[in-house]
Amino acid sequence: xxxxxxxxxxxxxxxxxxxxxxxxxxxxxxxxxxxxxxxxxxxxxxxxxxxxxxxxxxxxxxxxxxxxxxxxxxxxxxxxxxxxxxxxxxxxxxxxxxxxxxxxxxxxxxxxxxxxxxxxxxxxxxxxxxxxxxxxxxxxxxxxxxxxxxxxxxxxxxxxxxxxxxxxxxxxxxxxxxxxxxxxxxxxxxxxxxxxxxxxxxxxxxxxxxxxxxxxxx
Numbered sequence: 549x550x551x552x553x554x555x556x557x558x559x560x561x562x563x564x565x566x567x568x569x570x571x572x573x574x575x576x577x578x579x580x581x582x583x584x585x586x587x588x589x590x591x592x593x594x595x596x597x598x599x600x601x602x603x604x605x606x607x608x609x610x611x612x613x614x615x616x617x618x619x620x621x622x623x624x625x626x627x628x629x630x631x632x633x634x635x636x637x638x639x640x641x642x643x644x645x646x647x648x649x650x651x652x653x654x655x656x657x658x659x660x661x662x663x664x665x666x667x668x669x670x671x672x673x674x675x676x677x678x679x680x681x682x683x684x685x686x687x688x689x690x691x692x693x694x695x696x697x698x699x700x701x702x703x704x705x706x707x708x709x710x711x712x713x714x715x716x717x718x719x720x721x722x723x724x725x726x727x728x729x730x731x732x733x734x735x736x737x738x739x740x741x742x743x744x745x746x747x748x749x750x751x752x753x754x755x756x757x758x759x760x761x762x763x764x765x766x
Contacts, residue, residue, distance in 0.1 A: 563596075564661070567621035570599040571647040573630040580748065584755070585696045586625070588726045589703040591759045593713060595623070602753045614647055615654075622665055623711065624651050625703070629672040629694065668706045670699075697723050729762050 568590050572583060590597045598617045600610060618624060626648040648669070655665045669689040690702035701719040708716055717725075737747055737758075 564620060564622050566594070566596050567598050567623070568595050569617050569621035569624040569651070570597050571624060571644055571651070572599075572627040573644070574601060575630070576748065578627075578630065579752075581696055582627070582692065582694070582699050583752075584730070585699050585723075585726050586627075586703060587752070587756055588729060588759050589700050589722055590625075591756065591763055592722055592725060593704070593707050593716065595707075597756055599752055601751070602756075615650060618647070618651055618654050619662065624665070624667040625670065625706075626651065626667060627670040629670060629692070666710050668703075668710070670702060700726065725766075728766075729759065732762060733758055 570583075570586070570590075572578065572586070587597050598621050600614050600617065626644060628644050628648070631642075631644065648667075651665070651667050654662055655667075656663075658665075669687065671689055671691045672694055673691055690706060692698040692702050697719075700723045704716060704719050704722055707713045734747065742750075
């Protein structure tokens with residue numbers, strides 16, 4: 549019996565079916581522009597985002613936590629749009645393709661329900677990934693051009709095409725709802741004493757909780 553089998557024996561089927569592992573950069577620019585609408589869209593469509601930074605136990609090895617989250621999530625989204633070094637001497641960012649590799653291995657070597665896993669690969673441009681990961685040639689991906697509204701379109705389309713959702717609100721409506729949420733979120737948090745700096749460094753689990761509260765109320 550593998551470690552992943554034991555992990556998922558502790559995970560209810562309902563939890564597995566609704567969990568979406570998010571593999572993405574964690575820089576401030578990505579968090580504030582792309583990750584927030586990505587998380588909102590997932591929650592708005594009735595699913596539960598799972599992300600490595602939801603826990604910060606210093607006694608736990610990060611890669612072990614990532615493997616556990618991947619094993620507990622039927623779906624995963626991998627954004628490879630930040631692979632390229634931005635300046636001379638800067639290293640490529642390899643965490644995202646590494647975690648995508650774990651996802652593929654988990655899916656293809658499994659002998660149980662993990663074979664049902666499905667994933668989405670995101671990129672900035674349509675063919676950018678082929679320059680860095682030629683092994684993925686022929687794989688269907690979606691791209692967002694670093695535009696928040698395009699992230700919403702890509703996620704919503706994937707949930708319809710691959711996950712099988714139907715009667716889903718239009719991308720435009722979801723985008724407008726995200727902007728409504730963002731405005732309400734800012735006003736409410738400011739009234740509670742949060743500064744702009746506080747909002748920019750808000751832990752992701754806390755932000756997800758605010759999304760869930762808002763979606764359930766509207």
